[in-house]
Amino acid sequence: MADKNHRDWPEELARLRYTLNYVQKSLEETEARAGKLAEQVKRSSRVIKSDSSQEFIDMMINARIHESTQLKLRNLAGARNKPYFARVDFKEAGKEDVEKLYIGKMSLMRDEDKAMIIVDWRAPVANLYYEGRLGEAGYDCPGGRIYGELSLKRQYTIDSGQLKKFFDIDITTTDEFLQQFLGANAENRLKEIVSTIQVEQNRIIRAPLEIPLIIQGVAGSGKTTIALHRIAYLIYNYQHTFKPENFMIIAPNRLFLNYISEVLPELGVEQVKQTTYIDWAMELIDENVKVLDPYYKLIAFVNHNATPDEVEYNRKVRAASEFKSSLAFKKALEEYAAWIERTLLPEVDFGTEGWTVYSAEAIARLYYHDYQHWPYYQRIEQLKKHFRKRIKDMKEEMVLRLQSACQARIDRLKLTVPESENRQRQIIRLIEAKDAQVCKIEQFAKEGIKEYIKKIPKISALKYYHCLFRETELYTRFVAPKLQPELAVFLREETLKVLDAKSLDYEDLAPVIFLKHCCYGWGERLRVRQYCH
Numbered sequence: 001m002a003d004k005n006h007r008d009w010p011e012e013l014a015r016l017r018y019t020l021n022y023v024q025k026s027l028e029e030t031e032a033r034a035g036k037l038a039e040q041v042k043r044s045s046r047v048i049k050s051d052s053s054q055e056f057i058d059m060m061i062n063a064r065i066h067e068s069t070q071l072k073l074r075n076l077a078g079a080r081n082k083p084y085f086a087r088v089d090f091k092e093a094g095k096e097d098v099e100k101l102y103i104g105k106m107s108l109m110r111d112e113d114k115a116m117i118i119v120d121w122r123a124p125v126a127n128l129y130y131e132g133r134l135g136e137a138g139y140d141c142p143g144g145r146i147y148g149e150l151s152l153k154r155q156y157t158i159d160s161g162q163l164k165k166f167f168d169i170d171i172t173t174t175d176e177f178l179q180q181f182l183g184a185n186a187e188n189r190l191k192e193i194v195s196t197i198q199v200e201q202n203r204i205i206r207a208p209l210e211i212p213l214i215i216q217g218v219a220g221s222g223k224t225t226i227a228l229h230r231i232a233y234l235i236y237n238y239q240h241t242f243k244p245e246n247f248m249i250i251a252p253n254r255l256f257l258n259y260i261s262e263v264l265p266e267l268g269v270e271q272v273k274q275t276t277y278i279d280w281a282m283e284l285i286d287e288n289v290k291v292l293d294p295y296y297k298l299i300a301f302v303n304h305n306a307t308p309d310e311v312e313y314n315r316k317v318r319a320a321s322e323f324k325s326s327l328a329f330k331k332a333l334e335e336y337a338a339w340i341e342r343t344l345l346p347e348v349d350f351g352t353e354g355w356t357v358y359s360a361e362a363i364a365r366l367y368y369h370d371y372q373h374w375p376y377y378q379r380i381e382q383l384k385k386h387f388r389k390r391i392k393d394m395k396e397e398m399v400l401r402l403q404s405a406c407q408a409r410i411d412r413l414k415l416t417v418p419e420s421e422n423r424q425r426q427i428i429r430l431i432e433a434k435d436a437q438v439c440k441i442e443q444f445a446k447e448g449i450k451e452y453i454k455k456i457p458k459i460s461a462l463k464y465y466h467c468l469f470r471e472t473e474l475y476t477r478f479v480a481p482k483l484q485p486e487l488a489v490f491l492r493e494e495t496l497k498v499l500d501a502k503s504l505d506y507e508d509l510a511p512v513i514f515l516k517h518c519c520y521g522w523g524e525r526l527r528v529r530q531y532c533h
Contacts, residue, residue, distance in 0.1 A: 461516035
């Protein structure tokens with residue numbers, strides 16, 4: 001451990017002051033830029049003509065830049081307290097100069113010559129700090145392996161912009177430094193550990209994307225901490241592939257979310273969705289329904305003072321809950337969903353008298369074949385697009401055909417019937433009949449799609465789930481055969497009690513989500529691509 005008597009203390013103190021001054025300068029410049037961007041966004045929003053206008057595009061670009069600028073501001077504000085935590089001195093093979101690289105939680109580049117003042121801990125070169133040993137060393141970067149000599153690894157204790165001490169090390173961290181760090185963070189929130197990441201942890205965080213990872217460890221061993229740091233690493237190094245908003249962390253409960261909530265913002269990563277399974281499920285289901293406390297059953301199961309009747313009831317509750325979490329119930333839901341798919345579409349032609357726009361067979365081919373990978377109701381939306389296009393393409397042709405047919409009959413009448421009041425009346429009737437048919441076509445073009453869609457019931461996923469238990473025919477067909485008769489009756493009665501009270505049990509969430517996915521999909525409610533659970 002080095003103190004003020006160390007020969008490098010003046011140099012390190014000067015470097016810290018220089019860095020803090022540059023951080024402050026960057027902060028002021030970024031604040032000014034953020035103010036201008038905010039004003040541009042505000043001004044653009046007043047003159048937008050449409051979502052496709054250039055003004056709208058400019059506003060969205062400026063809003064995105066403003067968002068990233070705000071994140072930079074928060075990072076710079078944090079850097080005023082502790083701009084970096086480590087330093088490595090590295091001389092790349094074939095070069096004359098030794099690079100002194102100061103590693104922190106963000107990167108900061110000098111505008112004049114693009115020299116790195118602070119290197120982000122997630123950058124490839126920072127791996128020298130985590131895994132490099134003094135002497136011959138190297139690190140991997142997109143251009144290949146960089147070799148050279150590592151002559152110094154140093155850790156800093158900086159608090160409120162003041163240099164307290166530093167350590168020269170060979171491995172990632174000294175025992176003294178680690179113990180000091182652990183002692184200083186013994187509170188009820190998880191903290192970032194970028195300055196004390198060990199070799200094995202670093203390899204997990206920086207593991208290649210194509211390698212599947214399974215992290216095992218007892219409670220409190222750091223699995224969640226490492227997972228969060230890996231998210232930060234991936235977002236930094238694969239920013240064109242991964243966006244923060246495409247990640248979601250599913251925690252067991254809100255207390256745990258509160259425990260981990262500050263880690264990613266501390267690492268300069270925001271907009272990662274952090275939620276519990278129940279909250280996420282309810283967001284997807286999107287219904288006015290409450291979820292019963294998932295622990296009420298567990299409390300009943302461990303009640304040693306229960307009566308024999310209560311013990312028997314709890315046994316059935318447990319069996320029913322286990323069934324809803326089983327592959328057998330999943331199979332029942334798949335069969336039920338297939339039945340919904342088969343019965344949703346009306347088996348009728350789409351058209352009006354004398355004009356078939358799409359035959360029932362053609363509609364079925366689109367629905368069951370061309371769009372088979374789409375959720376059921378999204379297929380209906382695709383059918384509507386086909387109907388509109390076909391009506392647009394055929395309407396004018398159909399009207400012309402009716403007019404031509406009418407004129408041909410009139411011409412034939414004039415050739416075969418002498419001019420008289422009777423012939424004139426027949427001609428008028430032909431024209432009126434033609435006009436009536438044209439009117440029907442015009443009316444159908446306006447209202448036909450709406451009338452066809454009325455034949456398709458619009459039922460929510462929750463209601464479909466409710467129907468599965470309420471309708472005797474459906475329950476007997478899909479669920480009951482997979483259970484013992486007594487348990488089948490019990491499961492139905494207990495589930496209906498919950499559903500009729502506009503509630504859901506914990507184990508009902510996944511089935512309703514499954515039906516929602518089959519019928520409607522998830523759309524914009526599920527933008528995430530990566531999960532941490």
